[in-house]
Amino acid sequence: MSFRQRAASALNDASLQEALTIATTKFIELRREAFDGFPQGERLRDRARQIKEATLQQLDHYVERLVDNVERLGGHAHYAVTAEEARDIVLEIAKRGGARMAVKTKSMATEEIELNEALTRAGITPVETDLGEYIIQLAHEKPSHIIAPAIHKTKGQVAQLFARELKREVAADAEVLTRIARAELRDKFLRAEVGITGANFAVADTGTVVLVTNEGNGRMVTSLPRVHIAVMGVEKVVPSMTDLMIFLAILAKSATGQKLSVYTTLVQGPRRPGELEGPDEFHLVLLDNGRITQLAGPLREALSCLRCGACLNVCPVYRQIGGHAYGYTYPGPIGILLTAMLHGQESVKELAHASSLCGACADACPVRIDIPRMLIELRQGGVESKTAPWAERVVFKTLGRLLTRPALYRLSARLARLFQRPFVRDGVIRRLPLFFGHWTRTRDLPPVAAPTFSERWAELERES
Amino acid sequence: MTRQEFLARIRGEMRKTSGLFAASVAERPAHPQRIADTLRRELSERWPETLEVFRREFERVGGIFYRVPSLAEVPEVVGALARERGARRVIAWHPSALRADLSGPLMAQDLETHLMPPGGLPEAERHGLRAHIAEADLGLTGVDLAVAETGTLVLVSGAGRPRSTALLPPYHVAVFDRTALVESLQQLGVVLESWHEGQPPVGRGGAIHFITGPSRTADIELTLTRGVHGPKEVHAIFVDAPFVG
Numbered sequence: 001m002s003f004r005q006r007a008a009s010a011l012n013d014a015s016l017q018e019a020l021t022i023a024t025t026k027f028i029e030l031r032r033e034a035f036d037g038f039p040q041g042e043r044l045r046d047r048a049r050q051i052k053e054a055t056l057q058q059l060d061h062y063v064e065r066l067v068d069n070v071e072r073l074g075g076h077a078h079y080a081v082t083a084e085e086a087r088d089i090v091l092e093i094a095k096r097g098g099a100r101m102a103v104k105t106k107s108m109a110t111e112e113i114e115l116n117e118a119l120t121r122a123g124i125t126p127v128e129t130d131l132g133e134y135i136i137q138l139a140h141e142k143p144s145h146i147i148a149p150a151i152h153k154t155k156g157q158v159a160q161l162f163a164r165e166l167k168r169e170v171a172a173d174a175e176v177l178t179r180i181a182r183a184e185l186r187d188k189f190l191r192a193e194v195g196i197t198g199a200n201f202a203v204a205d206t207g208t209v210v211l212v213t214n215e216g217n218g219r220m221v222t223s224l225p226r227v228h229i230a231v232m233g234v235e236k237v238v239p240s241m242t243d244l245m246i247f248l249a250i251l252a253k254s255a256t257g258q259k260l261s262v263y264t265t266l267v268q269g270p271r272r273p274g275e276l277e278g279p280d281e282f283h284l285v286l287l288d289n290g291r292i293t294q295l296a297g298p299l300r301e302a303l304s305c306l307r308c309g310a311c312l313n314v315c316p317v318y319r320q321i322g323g324h325a326y327g328y329t330y331p332g333p334i335g336i337l338l339t340a341m342l343h344g345q346e347s348v349k350e351l352a353h354a355s356s357l358c359g360a361c362a363d364a365c366p367v368r369i370d371i372p373r374m375l376i377e378l379r380q381g382g383v384e385s386k387t388a389p390w391a392e393r394v395v396f397k398t399l400g401r402l403l404t405r406p407a408l409y410r411l412s413a414r415l416a417r418l419f420q421r422p423f424v425r426d427g428v429i430r431r432l433p434l435f436f437g438h439w440t441r442t443r444d445l446p447p448v449a450a451p452t453f454s455e456r457w458a459e460l461e462r463e464s
Numbered sequence: 465m466t467r468q469e470f471l472a473r474i475r476g477e478m479r480k481t482s483g484l485f486a487a488s489v490a491e492r493p494a495h496p497q498r499i500a501d502t503l504r505r506e507l508s509e510r511w512p513e514t515l516e517v518f519r520r521e522f523e524r525v526g527g528i529f530y531r532v533p534s535l536a537e538v539p540e541v542v543g544a545l546a547r548e549r550g551a552r553r554v555i556a557w558h559p560s561a562l563r564a565d566l567s568g569p570l571m572a573q574d575l576e577t578h579l580m581p582p583g584g585l586p587e588a589e590r591h592g593l594r595a596h597i598a599e600a601d602l603g604l605t606g607v608d609l610a611v612a613e614t615g616t617l618v619l620v621s622g623a624g625r626p627r628s629t630a631l632l633p634p635y636h637v638a639v640f641d642r643t644a645l646v647e648s649l650q651q652l653g654v655v656l657e658s659w660h661e662g663q664p665p666v667g668r669g670g671a672i673h674f675i676t677g678p679s680r681t682a683d684i685e686l687t688l689t690r691g692v693h694g695p696k697e698v699h700a701i702f703v704d705a706p707f708v709g
Binding site: 047053057063080148155182189215223234241265267278286 | 466469470471473475479484485487490493581583590593613615621628631649652656660676677678679683691693
């Protein structure tokens with residue numbers, strides 16, 4: 001199914017439309033309230049961006065320091081260039097430990113490498129323990145939002161999923177459903193041999209992996225199973241605890257409007273002497289998967305992303321079509337960039353246009369990533385590399401030529417005024433023939449004005 | 465891939481970059497221990513205001529706050545809140561970690577109290593104990609830091625202070641005094657830096673937990689629901705008379 005078809009079916013899904021409007025509106029409101037009551041927020045956002053940039057400029061140093069400290073604490077570091085390598089590393093560790101079940105926290109990195117499918121094939125049952133992830137795992141779906149994976153599901157649908165799984169009647173009530181998930185998953189936390197998490201940050205200075213959750217599953221997964229494996233994109237390293245606090249001060253506010261998420265868990269290696277609980281083994285899997293080449297690539301800025309989801313909530317396109325229509329792990333404006341990073345620019349030739357370039361995403365981004373700029377570059381890349389449809393390329397090339405030749409431009413404006421006549425209704429062009437019709441299918445085209453701007457300008461000059 | 469190959473890969477790309485803007489990381493305090501000590505001295509003079517902010521923020525995130533004159537009143541408070549909730553089985557940090565042995569007075573409150581061991585245990589015993597922890601109704605812990613800005617309790621794992629005491633039981637009760645108070649996340653950062661200066665003290669565990677209210681989710685239709693995996697309720701008891709020197 002093409003993006004256009006997926007988007008069309010999302011637009012026709014009434015319950016999805018309702019869920020999206022409610023959720024994104026709420027998130028926007030919560031975020032605004034959080035920053036309204038936090039006057040230093042703007043300064044910290046600038047600071048956070050600086051830290052990300054400075055870290056990327058010395059990424060080798062910080063990764064090396066992180067790994068040194070993880071190993072000093074008795075943990076193991078692993079290096080994966082591709083998704084496949086990352087999966088193999090995790091499977092090998094899990095199999096060596098004789099694992100039959102792995103409990104997981106919500107992690108976009110493990111979604112990205114499609115770890116659950118690989119675990120299942122290897123005979124290890126992956127159990128998602130974030131309530132939203134648990135719901136979509138039962139539904140055999142992908143997350144539709146970076147921080148609220150089941151945002152598209154109504155409580156009625158969740159109740160049906162639970163009923164099917166538990167083979168009994170379940171009330172469609174958030175409280176009841178949460179209680180059921182607590183009971184179901186508690187037993188699994190206590191039995192699983194392996195815990196798999198992502199990482200929101202890792203502190204190079206101290207070898208600390210940082211997990212941010214609201215439910216407490218992050219603490220369960222890092223405290224109870226015998227083995228803890230953290231899979232982390234290599235760009236998530238931060239230099240020091242001082243830096244970490246700056247990110248924590250803006251992350252939850254951007255994501256859910258909380259001052260801090262309920263649980264921030266700082267994990268430093270395996271269980272220590274004298275400690276009753278905590279894993280025997282701690283493994284950190286550092287994931288490249290397209291990130292490293294972007295250090296010098298056009299998508300470098302996207303390496304600063306904190307995965308807070310704020311850009312999704314404010315995006316007029318995401319708000320209409322939701323996460324699944326994008327067709328990849330990461331939805332929304334930042335998702336388009338991350339998809340291009342992971343799967344190449346070819347993969348986003350349609351998605352690069354799934355933006356009105358209004359700039360709301362860049363405004364909402366806690367580290368001020370200029371998402372629209374990169375979307376425009378991806379579009380340009382599509383034209384230059386001939387991956388865009390030929391009609392689009394012809395139109396852009398022709399426009400480009402006209403705009404650099406004033407005489408030709410003036411002539412074509414006059415011609416256009418002549419040819420547009422049959423299509424103008426009430427001052428706008430609502431429908432164009434041939435392939436131009438693609439453009440006017442979802443938007444109106446303003447007609448060439450009479451007189452044109454350059455004609456009026458010349459006239460004004462004469463008058464004065 | 466080996467560490468060296470991976471780092472070489474990063475360096476190879478870093479060399480290709482150009483036109484980057486000047487950027488700096490946050491300034492890490494040069495002597496965090498000294499700054500943390502100064503901070504504590506300053507805070508010891510304005511703790512009542514800090515406590516008030518903490519109370520407000522802690523209650524805002526759904527915590528339940530109490531204030532008592534001395535440790536002697538703590539068991540009564542715990543007893544009352546446990547009875548109200550039908551909680552009977554209590555697990556508590558070891559007295560060496562809690563800096564007080566409350567087991568006697570808690571038993572007197574008709575609470576079946578189980579103290580956590582002062583250190584690690586052999587595998588088999590560890591599992592037995594875990595089952596016990598998993599069945600407890602209430603976990604009683606101390607607090608390493610209380611952050612006023614966010615209403616956050618910071619608990620460091622370690623000997624006598626197992627991670628699940630504040631995690632598996634549905635009710636978490638934390639006891640603290642003025643020495644735990646800091647005002648802001650920034651100050652928390654200073655203390656964290658000081659904790660990582662030099663070798664960690666014997667008995668320090670491998671995890672630090674920031675706890676900001678009870679476990680919650682909004683994953684079903686953004687309806688706020690408490691107590692998903694962690695505690696449904698978090699209670700903080702502030703003791704006026706400092707119980708540490």
